[in-house]
Amino acid sequence: MIKRRVLTAMLAVFASASFLGRAYAQSDNYPSRPVKLIVPYAAGGGTDAIARLVANGVGEKLGQSMVVENNGTAGGNVASQLAAKADPDGYTVLMANQGPMVVNPHLFESMKLDPLTAFDPVTLIARSPLVVVVSKNSPYKSFSDLMAFGKANPGKLTYGSAGNGSASHLATEMLLKMAGIQAVHVPYKGAGPALNDMLGGRGDFMITTAPSVLGLIDSGDMVPLAVTTKERVKRFNAPSVAESGYPDYVSAAWYGFVVPKGTPAAINEKLRKATIEAMGSKEIKDRLEAEGTTLVGDSPAEFASMMKAESERWKGFLATAGISIK
Amino acid sequence: MMDFVSNLGFGFAVALTLKNIGLCFIGCIVGTLVGILPGVGPIATIAMLLPITFGLDPVGALIMLAGIYYGAQYGGSTTAILVNIPGEATAVVTTLDGHQMAKQGRAGVALGIAAIGSFVAGTFATLTIAALAKPLTGLALVFGPSEYFALMLMGLVLAVVLAHGSVLKAIAMILVGILLSTVGVDIETGQDRMTLGLDFLYDGIDFAVLAMGVFGIAEILRNLDNVETRDVVRQTIGRLLPGKEDFKQSAMPIARGTIIGSILGILPGNGAVLAPFASYSLEKKLAKNPSRFGKGAIEGVAGPESANNSGAQTSFIPLLTLGIPPNAVMALMVGAMTIHGIVPGPLVMTNTPDLFWGMIASMWVGNLMLLIINLPMIGMWVRLLKVPYQLMFPAILMFCCIGIFSINSEPVQVIVIAVFGLVGYSISKLGFEPAPLLLGFVLGRLMEENFRRALLMSRGDMMTFIASPISATLLLIAVVVLVVSFMPSLRKSRDEVFTE
Numbered sequence: 001m002i003k004r005r006v007l008t009a010m011l012a013v014f015a016s017a018s019f020l021g022r023a024y025a026q027s028d029n030y031p032s033r034p035v036k037l038i039v040p041y042a043a044g045g046g047t048d049a050i051a052r053l054v055a056n057g058v059g060e061k062l063g064q065s066m067v068v069e070n071n072g073t074a075g076g077n078v079a080s081q082l083a084a085k086a087d088p089d090g091y092t093v094l095m096a097n098q099g100p101m102v103v104n105p106h107l108f109e110s111m112k113l114d115p116l117t118a119f120d121p122v123t124l125i126a127r128s129p130l131v132v133v134v135s136k137n138s139p140y141k142s143f144s145d146l147m148a149f150g151k152a153n154p155g156k157l158t159y160g161s162a163g164n165g166s167a168s169h170l171a172t173e174m175l176l177k178m179a180g181i182q183a184v185h186v187p188y189k190g191a192g193p194a195l196n197d198m199l200g201g202r203g204d205f206m207i208t209t210a211p212s213v214l215g216l217i218d219s220g221d222m223v224p225l226a227v228t229t230k231e232r233v234k235r236f237n238a239p240s241v242a243e244s245g246y247p248d249y250v251s252a253a254w255y256g257f258v259v260p261k262g263t264p265a266a267i268n269e270k271l272r273k274a275t276i277e278a279m280g281s282k283e284i285k286d287r288l289e290a291e292g293t294t295l296v297g298d299s300p301a302e303f304a305s306m307m308k309a310e311s312e313r314w315k316g317f318l319a320t321a322g323i324s325i326k
Numbered sequence: 327m328m329d330f331v332s333n334l335g336f337g338f339a340v341a342l343t344l345k346n347i348g349l350c351f352i353g354c355i356v357g358t359l360v361g362i363l364p365g366v367g368p369i370a371t372i373a374m375l376l377p378i379t380f381g382l383d384p385v386g387a388l389i390m391l392a393g394i395y396y397g398a399q400y401g402g403s404t405t406a407i408l409v410n411i412p413g414e415a416t417a418v419v420t421t422l423d424g425h426q427m428a429k430q431g432r433a434g435v436a437l438g439i440a441a442i443g444s445f446v447a448g449t450f451a452t453l454t455i456a457a458l459a460k461p462l463t464g465l466a467l468v469f470g471p472s473e474y475f476a477l478m479l480m481g482l483v484l485a486v487v488l489a490h491g492s493v494l495k496a497i498a499m500i501l502v503g504i505l506l507s508t509v510g511v512d513i514e515t516g517q518d519r520m521t522l523g524l525d526f527l528y529d530g531i532d533f534a535v536l537a538m539g540v541f542g543i544a545e546i547l548r549n550l551d552n553v554e555t556r557d558v559v560r561q562t563i564g565r566l567l568p569g570k571e572d573f574k575q576s577a578m579p580i581a582r583g584t585i586i587g588s589i590l591g592i593l594p595g596n597g598a599v600l601a602p603f604a605s606y607s608l609e610k611k612l613a614k615n616p617s618r619f620g621k622g623a624i625e626g627v628a629g630p631e632s633a634n635n636s637g638a639q640t641s642f643i644p645l646l647t648l649g650i651p652p653n654a655v656m657a658l659m660v661g662a663m664t665i666h667g668i669v670p671g672p673l674v675m676t677n678t679p680d681l682f683w684g685m686i687a688s689m690w691v692g693n694l695m696l697l698i699i700n701l702p703m704i705g706m707w708v709r710l711l712k713v714p715y716q717l718m719f720p721a722i723l724m725f726c727c728i729g730i731f732s733i734n735s736e737p738v739q740v741i742v743i744a745v746f747g748l749v750g751y752s753i754s755k756l757g758f759e760p761a762p763l764l765l766g767f768v769l770g771r772l773m774e775e776n777f778r779r780a781l782l783m784s785r786g787d788m789m790t791f792i793a794s795p796i797s798a799t800l801l802l803i804a805v806v807v808l809v810v811s812f813m814p815s816l817r818k819s820r821d822e823v824f825t826e
Contacts, residue, residue, distance in 0.1 A: 043373040044661025052377065052665055068377065074528065158783055164516045186782045187513055189775075190657065192650045196594045199648070200467040202783055211664055215649040215671015287667050325516040 030090050030267050031064040037093045037257075038069050038083045040076025040100045046211045050255055051095050053287060054125060057278030062271075066093075075165065075325070076100035077111060084118040088260040090267035094119065096256040098167055102311040106318045107165055108325050116311060119258035121303035123272045125279060128253045128293040129227035130171050131236060133213050134205045135198055136221055143226040143244050146205055150181035157183035160194035160203045162212075165325050168194075171228055171251035172207045174317055178246050195222070209253055210235070210292040227292075228252060235292030254296075256303055268300065333683050334456050340684030341691050346389050349382070350688050353390040354695045357397020361404070364411045364542060364722075365534050365729020368398040372658045376665070384666035385681050389688040391662055392642070395655050396448070396689070399638045400696045403440045403631055407433060408707060409722055411542035415533055415599050415768045416634040418761055419606045421541060423619060423626030430622050434566035434708045439576050439624055440631040441700040442568070447584040447632035448693035451639035454588050455646070456686050460675075462640075463647040466594045471779035472790050474595050476797035478773040480804040481600045484607040485765045496762045499753070503766020504773070506531055513775055514782075526738050535739050536767060538726050539746020540753070540760040546719050547751040566705050568624075576628035579609050583632035590633075591640030595776070596653040598637035599768055602630035639689055646682060647672060 037055050041047045052068050059066040071079040080100050086092035101115045132143060140146040150157045161169035164187045176183055186203060188194035191212035198206045199221060207228065216222040217236070224238040228251040232240050241249045257275060259268060276297040278284060288295060298306075318324065340346065356375075360366045372391050379387035399416065406417040407424035420440065427436040454462075469477075486496050509520045510530030521527035568576070583605040590597040590604065609629045610619045619626050644650045649670030651657040663670045668678060675682045727740050750760050784790035792798040 043376050044658040046664070049661060049664040052380065056380065070373070074525075155785075164513060184782055184785070186779050188779075189513065190651075192657065192660070193595060196466065196644070196648070196650050197470055197779075199650075200470055202470045211669075215669045215673060218669065219672035221648075221672060290667070290669075325511070 030270055031062050033091065034065045034067050035059070035062065035091050035093060035271075036069055036086075037066050037095060038071065038079050039095045040072065040079035040097060041070065042072035043068075043070045045072075046209050046253075047095065047097055047255065049211070050126070050288070050293075053284055054255075054275070054278060057281055057284050058271075058275050061274035061277045075104055075108065077104055077108060077113075080104075080115055080118070081113055083258075084113055084115075084260055086260050088120075088262035088264075090259060090263050090271060092260060093122070093271065094258050094260075096121070096258045096307075098252075098254055098310070101258075102307055103165075103167075103170060103314050103318070105311070106315045107323065115258075116304075116307060118261055120261055120263055120268060121300045121307065122257035122259055122268055123275055123300065124254060124256040124296045124298050124303045124306065125275065126255050126288055126293045126295050127229065128210055128255070128288075128291065129229040129233050129236070129240075130167065130207050130251060130253060131210055131213055131217070131224045131238070131292075132175075132205060132207050132226040132228070132241065133195075133198070133217070133222045133224055135201055136223055137201060138204070138223070140205070140225065141223075143239060143241070146225060147179055147181070147245070150176075150183060151179065154182040155184065157181070157205065158186060158203045159183050160186050160188055160198055160206045162191040162194060162208065163187050163189060165323070167251070167253055168206070168208050170314075170318075170323070173321055173323065174251055175207070175228075175241060175246070175249060177317070177321060178249055198222070207251075214291060229294075233292045233294070235290070272300070330457055333679075334687060336679065337456070337683030337685075337687030338691075340385060340680050341389065341687035346386055346684065346688060347691065349386045349390040350393050350692050351695055353393020354397040354692050354699060357394040357399075358401040358404075358696065358699060360394070361398035361401020361413060363401075363729055364405055364409075364413050364538055364726050366732055367413060367534060368395050369654050369658065370732060371398070372655060372662075376658065376662060379662060380665060384663065384668055384678075385684045387662055387666060388659065388681065388685055389692075391659060392685060392689060393692045395659075396635065396638050396692060397696060399635055400441065400444055400700055403444075403634075404437060404700075404707060407436045407440065407627070408711065409542065410545040411722075411726070412537050412764070413534065415537075415764070416602050416637070418537065418541075418764045418768075419602045419630040420627060420634075422606070422761055423621070423623050425545075426620065426622035427624065427627065428711065432565075432622065433711060434704050435568045435572055435624065436627050437704045437707060438567045438701065439572060439628045441697055441704075443576065443580040443583065443628045443632040444635035445693050445697040446580050447587060447634075447636035448639055448696075449690060450584045451588050451591070451636040452686060452690040452693070454636075454640060455643055455689075456683075459643050459647050462592050462643055465592055466644050466648065466650075468796065469593050469595065469597075470794070471776040471783065472794055472797045473800070474593075474597075474776040475773055475780055476791060476800035476804070477593075477597065477600065478769045478776065480800045480807075481603060481769050482766065482773070483804040483807050485603060485762050485769075492757070495758050499758050499760070499762040500766035503763040503768075504770030506536065506763075507767045507770035508774065514778055526736055526742075530771075531742075531767075532739065533764075533768065535730060535742050536746055537764055538730060539743040540750030540763060542722065542726055543743055543747025544750025544754060544760065546722060547747060548754060549715060550719065566708060567701070572624055575624050579605070579625040579629035580632045582608060583629035583634075584636045587633035587636030587638075588640045591637035592643050594644040594648075594650055594652045595772065596641075598634075598641045598653070599772075601633040601637035603765055605629040605633035635693075642685070642689075645670065646674060646685070649674070 039051045055066040055068050083094035105111050134140050191208045197203050224236045226238050226241045227233050230242050230250050279295050360371045402413040402417040403420045406412045406420040407428050410421050410425040412418040412421050424436045511518045586605050587601040590601040609625045610616050641652050644652045645656045651660050660670045730739050780790050
């Protein structure tokens with residue numbers, strides 16, 4: 001209670017302070033001060049790394065720095081709420097991800113906000129696969145090996161995840177459901193400790209984000225069996241799950257910018273242009289592609305319809321799978 | 327062997343450039359400061375400084391961040407010894423005898439032996455990493471959930487030895503600690519437990535909040551209660567550095583602590599937390615007169631401080647050789663590598679040898695710097711104790727509040743330390759001790775998570791805990807220690823360990 005009251009007070013102070021700034025929030029001199037990028041994950045994580053890389057480039061193009069602020073509380077929901085309540089003047093941008101934007105509303109019973117109506121999309125920046133990995137000593141040499149064993153032996157497979165309700169967990173559950181496989185879920189706190197047990201042969205497989213396992217794949221300690229994007233990814237020598245018998249399966253991590261609802265279209269467009277220009281720079285392109293990430297840069301309408309479709313898909317899946325967080 | 331020498335030589339060539347020495351120095355200073363300030367831990371600091379390192383080259387950035395991490399270990403013991411506040415889980419044991427030494431006017435000796443022990447341990451651990459990092463990775467991989475559970479259980483049984491009063495009361499405190507560790511969202515089911523519907527308990531109770539309350543605030547209340555003891559602290563200032571006799575007593579504890587810490591630090595599930603506790607228990611068991619422990623025994627500072635520092639260093643092994651972070655600080659280091667475009671993993675050593683060997687060499691350089699920074703400061707710290715208590719305690723309180731607020735910018739956490747302060751004061755009035763409670767809290771969470779993971783993997787079969795030779799051995803040790811302490815015929819030896 002106390003927390004909420006203080007939060008409200010703080011927001012009130014912020015609101016009145018930025019009210020003064022609003023007069024300057026015209027598109028022709030935007031941005032006249034630094035732009036804040038709210039990242040709904042803690043500093044040091046995979047999303048944070050991408051956010052900082054892109055923010056650096058966008059800041060250069062805008063001629064004002066783009067400052068990253070992290071808030072990973074409650075699965076990123078606190079960050080969404082903060083961003084939604086900010087002034088729609090283009091000086092607050094939210095890093096939009098699968099979890100907070102399209103999964104959490106159907107996962108958290110206590111979610112107070114609908115991210116699809118609270119924000120205006122700017123652009124989808126990039127899409128990155130999750131990777132189905134096994135240890136190099138695993139008996140499963142291909143994705144179909146793994147699936148065949150799982151189907152023949154219900155309840156025998158064990159998989160690790162980065163946590164209950166994480167992208168890693170949900171991507172696996174969706175696959176298991178489509179394939180009709182029963183497997184035991186062992187949640188960890190983060191991908192690192194989970195990979196350690198998979199590496200030691202105590203779990204059978206794991207679906208995890210590309211950056212978390214890249215080093216182990218390059219050294220040959222973990223073997224990628226499939227990627228979760230619709231198409232194959234050049235970086236990994238593996239088929240996509242979709243082409244391996246589950247054409248409807250897709251579960252990519254994605255990163256985009258959204259701004260609070262009501263941000264002037266001209267400012268939104270200016271931000272979008274700067275972002276796409278920044279994405280074209282060699283530094284950002286090379287770095288992201290080295291992680292198996294595909295750069296996108298679409299229009300607000302395309303980004304909006306993508307999120308809407310994704311939200312529907314996760315809503316249906318989470319309801320039938322009965323996964324929720326109270 | 328030639329490889330080892332040339333690799334280390336290469337590492338020192340990287341670490342000893344003017345720029346890297348400077349960054350290492352900044353890291354050590356910042357680390358010492360955040361270690362000393364109660365509540366402001368290395369996690370928050372590294373997270374805040376991460377963006378600043380964006381403009382540096384990756385080697386320099388990581389050298390600086392690593393400096394903050396082990397600098398904080400040095401600084402943390404200063405606060406534990408001087409004002410009885412453990413800033414980190416690993417400094418809890420240092421309060422037991424370290425603060426007692428300070429009360430006896432031996433604060434300088436305690437600080438000195440902590441710094442020297444840490445330096446010896448850091449040197450040994452650095453050499454271990456350089457020589458054995460690769461083969462030791464195997465050890466990290468054989469430790470799974472059942473082994474961790476057994477290790478933590480053994481740790482809790484040994485924790486009974488930490489108490490110097492009633493065994494029953496110690497066990498009660500451990501159980502309360504375990505209970506407190508279960509507050510928050512259930513890792514497996516997503517159900518919230520014992521949160522009383524309060525948002526800030528959703529992610530559980532923060533260690534710093536609990537430790538600062540039951541140790542720091544409670545200590546202030548006790549001091550205000552008891553004018554005599556607090557005047558002892560500020561009036562008797564003994565020698566500033568350890569003497570010959572102190573070194574003789576500390577040599578073996580430092581050696582044993584260093585080895586225990588080095589081994590536990592390698593474990594990827596944050597085994598380093600256990601290191602100081604294990605070292606303290608061992609020293610108390612081995613001591614001719616265990617009753618001195620808890621009353622200012624120098625071995626009780628030397629051993630755990632060495633274990634703490636060597637564990638902090640070797641916990642870089644899983645990060646450097648597998649790219650797997652064993653604790654939250656190492657996870658941030660992974661983030662720092664990623665930001666700089668380095669893929670953490672087994673190939674770091676071959677792809678970026680300057681980073682790998684440069685960082686290892688810089689750890690030793692950093693430890694040397696910390697020794698040089700810390701020894702001359704001891705005089706200043708000790709003089710700080712002369713400040714009248716009516717000026718001192720508001721300052722400690724203020725720093726505690728700022729520190730706690732800085733963790734999550736949550737005002738409510740400041741109120742929580744007040745609550746835990748009252749709890750800590752009441753339990754000490756009732757003759758209970760806070761150290762076993764904190765140990766139960768730290769180990770309880772790890773124990774529960776690993777217990778449940780092990781059972782998930784074995785599909786509920788309890789035999790999994792004795793199927794692995796490692797966990798079977800650890801459990802056997804735990805059982806033997808328990809039996810020994812409760813068997814009437816051996817009662818005499820137990821009393822020697824437990825009575826004051």
